[in-house]
Structure formats: C-alpha cells, structure tokens
Amino acid sequence: MANIRDVANHAGVSVSSVSNVLNGRTNQMRPETLARIRQSMHDLNYLPNRVAQQLKTGQARMIGLLVPSIVNPSFAMLTREVDRAAKANQYRVLLGNTYRQEDEEKAFLEDMFAHGVKGVIVVATAMDRPHFANAARHGMVMVNYDSLMSAHAPDGNPPFDSVSMDNVEAGRLAAEHLIERGCRQLVFVTEATQLTSRLHKIEGFFSAVKRHGLQDSAHVIEGKAEVAYGDAEMTELGRSLAAKVLQQSPRPDGIVAINDAMGIGLMAGLRSAGIRIPQDMSVIGIDNIPLADLVQPPMSSVMPPLADMVNMMVDRLLTRIENPDLTPEEFLFVPKLISRQSVIENEEP
Structure with missing residues (x-):
C-alpha cells in the first residue's frame, strides 16, 4: 500500500x-x-491515514452538527447547506439527531470529543443547559443556530457564537402580508411548547396586528405534539389543527403557521374540510422549504437567508477553532417575504 x-x-x-x-x-x-x-x-x-493525522494534530477535519430532527424539512435543508459549506472547506460533517433531549445532546458531545471534533453547530435548542457550557470549558467551539444567547449569559458574554434569523421580523412580515391583502381575522398557529424562536415569531405577529389596530381580532392557536417539541410531527399537527381553526368564531381569514411544514399540513386539513385557499382562508408559512412551492396552491412564506447564515456559522466555527481567544458574537439575519398563491390578492382598503 x-x-x-x-x-x-x-x-x-x-x-x-x-x-x-x-x-x-x-x-x-x-x-x-x-x-x-x-x-x-x-x-x-x-x-x-486519518487516525494518524488526528493523533498528530489532536483534531479531525470534521465539524459536528446537532439538529432536533432530520425529519423536519427545515432542519434537513439546513443540514444540506452545512454539508455544502463544510465540504467547501475540506471538512466532513458528523450529524447528531437529538430531539432536543439532554441525554442525547450529552452523548453526542462526548462522541464529538472522542472523534477529535473541535467545533459543533448546535441547532435550535436551550444553550443554557450545563453540558454545553461544560463542553466549551473543555475546548469545544460551538455556534448556536436559531436561539439568541444574550438572555442566558449573566455577564453578557456567552461562550458560543449565535446565528439566527430575525424571528420577530419574520412573524411581523407574515402578518403584514396578510393584512395588506385584506385579511382581518388573523390567527398564528403553532406547537404549544414555548421556544425562544417561536415566541419571537409570535411577538412579531402581534406587533403587526397592533400597528393596524387588529389586536382584538388576532390570537394564537396551539396544538401539543405527541413527542417532545413536535419537530418530527409538524405536518401532521398542522393537519389536525385545521379543525381547531374552523371552530373559531368569527372564522379566521388569514393564518400564519409557525413553519412551512405546519402550514402545508394545515392547508391539507382545511382543503379536506371544503375550505378554498386562498378564497376562503389565506395561509403563509415561515422557512421557505422547497415543498412550499410545490403544494397547491403554492404557499407564501418568509425566507431566511440560509446560505449566508450557514456560511457565517462554518466560517466562525473554523476561525474560532484556529483562534480560541476570539470573542463570540451574535449575528442576526433579516428574512425576506416570498409571495405565492396561498394568500388572497385583495389589497388593504
């Protein structure tokens, strides 16, 4: 050989x-x-000989990626982008499917250390859990995706970088789009578990309805997932929540879904009940997954600049691996409205 x-x-x-x-x-x-x-x-x-290289350098050319559920299309799309950016830097990705469970997160972090991984992207979970701070103290560089950190750091200096879409702006954009098209009875549909990103989207939703004086005709509809935070169940949960939407009086004419997977399930449930979209109800999601453009009618959505966000995460990860003393920072990215046919064309009077 x-x-x-x-x-x-x-x-x-x-x-x-x-x-x-x-x-x-x-x-x-x-x-x-x-x-x-x-x-x-x-x-x-x-x-x-990768093992020999790792013994020599103490580091594998791999980065870790911890996601709540690869079944969720948003996280699958994110994984693809992280893999692309890692390969562009001649790195491989070691993937952990955690379901936001502490024991799974701990086990995967231990695996990362054992494989010589020095940097991990942690997606949409509670970064104030002790095992993340402990890993950082032992030299693991981490970037937190979609959960801002400043509120969890007593000294205002968290040990991880944070990269997120402006979720408040995402909720605001979605609601504004419905209102501009003439919708007046608005609901925000979500899984019931209170995550920071979900709360921020709801905050943005209500900021828009208050601006237009519609706070008395806007509210949140929640459904509880069977497992954990519902990351793998969003489509099914959206379908089941259609019945809850139809029980509201007055009946909603504009719906913001917490993400596209829930929006797609919601649209399926509404159509099964004889509701025409968008003639009877308008629906908009958040995330802009590829399926949003393939359902009928194509679903409007609020899109994060995912490629730019992933490039930032990978760049920060590799930079801080080389420069451990570099101060972690927070990076907030502005989303963009993607208008399709699931929202009625009527303009605001």
Whole structure:
C-alpha cells in the first residue's frame, strides 16, 4: 500500500507538500503542483491515514452538527447547506439527531470529543443547559443556530457564537402580508411548547396586528405534539389543527403557521374540510422549504437567508477553532417575504 513518501516521490515534490494538500494548506501552492500531487494520489490509490493525522494534530477535519430532527424539512435543508459549506472547506460533517433531549445532546458531545471534533453547530435548542457550557470549558467551539444567547449569559458574554434569523421580523412580515391583502381575522398557529424562536415569531405577529389596530381580532392557536417539541410531527399537527381553526368564531381569514411544514399540513386539513385557499382562508408559512412551492396552491412564506447564515456559522466555527481567544458574537439575519398563491390578492382598503 502506498504511503505519503511514495506519493511525494511519484509527484516529484517534498513530503511536506503532500502533507499540505492533505491538511488543506494549498493557498500558496502552484495549481500545477497541486494537480500533480492529486494525480499521484489517484495513480497510487493512496488513502491517507486519518487516525494518524488526528493523533498528530489532536483534531479531525470534521465539524459536528446537532439538529432536533432530520425529519423536519427545515432542519434537513439546513443540514444540506452545512454539508455544502463544510465540504467547501475540506471538512466532513458528523450529524447528531437529538430531539432536543439532554441525554442525547450529552452523548453526542462526548462522541464529538472522542472523534477529535473541535467545533459543533448546535441547532435550535436551550444553550443554557450545563453540558454545553461544560463542553466549551473543555475546548469545544460551538455556534448556536436559531436561539439568541444574550438572555442566558449573566455577564453578557456567552461562550458560543449565535446565528439566527430575525424571528420577530419574520412573524411581523407574515402578518403584514396578510393584512395588506385584506385579511382581518388573523390567527398564528403553532406547537404549544414555548421556544425562544417561536415566541419571537409570535411577538412579531402581534406587533403587526397592533400597528393596524387588529389586536382584538388576532390570537394564537396551539396544538401539543405527541413527542417532545413536535419537530418530527409538524405536518401532521398542522393537519389536525385545521379543525381547531374552523371552530373559531368569527372564522379566521388569514393564518400564519409557525413553519412551512405546519402550514402545508394545515392547508391539507382545511382543503379536506371544503375550505378554498386562498378564497376562503389565506395561509403563509415561515422557512421557505422547497415543498412550499410545490403544494397547491403554492404557499407564501418568509425566507431566511440560509446560505449566508450557514456560511457565517462554518466560517466562525473554523476561525474560532484556529483562534480560541476570539470573542463570540451574535449575528442576526433579516428574512425576506416570498409571495405565492396561498394568500388572497385583495389589497388593504
């Protein structure tokens, strides 16, 4: 089996040059030299010893990603983007499906340490749990996605970066769109568990209805998931909540769903009850997953700048792995309205 010296001899370069390629240090390398080394690796069927590399550096070229549920389309879309950004930096992604359960989070963090992972993106969970602070104290670099940290840090300096869509603005944009199209009886439909991101979206929803003097005709409809926080059940929960929406009097004419998966399920439940969308009720979601454009009618949504957010997370993770003393920061991204056919065309009088 070929080793690193064989590759160097075949390519006519030094062993250190081959090592630079293996470790992603190619910025100062001539393109023709890089091509020759890679061709030699291919010709010799060279497989680098990743275990030996990890023992030498104390670090694997992997980043961790902890998500509440890969079944949720929003988190699946996020995972795809993280994988893309990691590969662009010659890293792999070690994925943990946690269901926001503390024992699962602890176990995955232990696995990350055991595999030499030095940086983890933690998605939509309570970052004030002790195991995250403990991991940070032991050298794990973390970026928190979709749960702002300042409220949980007594000194105002949390040990993790935070990257989030402006969820207050997302809720506000969704409600404003319904109101601008003439909707006056508004509801916000969500899973009942009070998460920071959900509360912020509801806050934005009510800021819009109050601005238009509609607070007396706007309210929240909640449904309790069977398992944990409902991350894997949003479509089914949305379908079941259609009956609860139809029990309201006066009947709502505009609905904001906590996310697109719930909105899609809600639309299915309403159609089964004979409700025309958007003629009888308008529906808008939040997240802009690909399925939102494929259902009938295509569903309006509020879109986070996901690619930009993921690039920021991966960049901050790798930068702080190299520079552990760099101060963590919070980054808030502005969402964008995507208008489709699930909201009525009537304009506000």
